[in-house]
Amino acid sequence: MAQLKDPDPRATLRGGLPDRYLTPDDIAEIFEVPKETVYQWRKKRTGPPGFRIGKHLRYDPTDVHAYVTERKTAGRDAA
Numbered sequence: 001m002a003q004l005k006d007p008d009p010r011a012t013l014r015g016g017l018p019d020r021y022l023t024p025d026d027i028a029e030i031f032e033v034p035k036e037t038v039y040q041w042r043k044k045r046t047g048p049p050g051f052r053i054g055k056h057l058r059y060d061p062t063d064v065h066a067y068v069t070e071r072k073t074a075g076r077d078a079a
Helices: 009-015 024-031 035-044 061-078
Strands: 051-053 056-058
Touching: 024 035
Parallel strands: none
Antiparallel strands: 051 056
């Protein structure tokens, strides 16, 4: 049985939390935005919270899920 080498990060989040920290590329792909937008969100503190491991930016999938849930709730309250 063949296994997928690189599953779609969006499908991974829908199916459950991935077992690794997410990269800015993953975040850009999940939200379908340019990677520069991910960096601007971090600079403006408007996107999912990230953290640094040395010089590398990473995102905890739990924090990303909480961010999405918060945004969905905020959208409903504004309507």
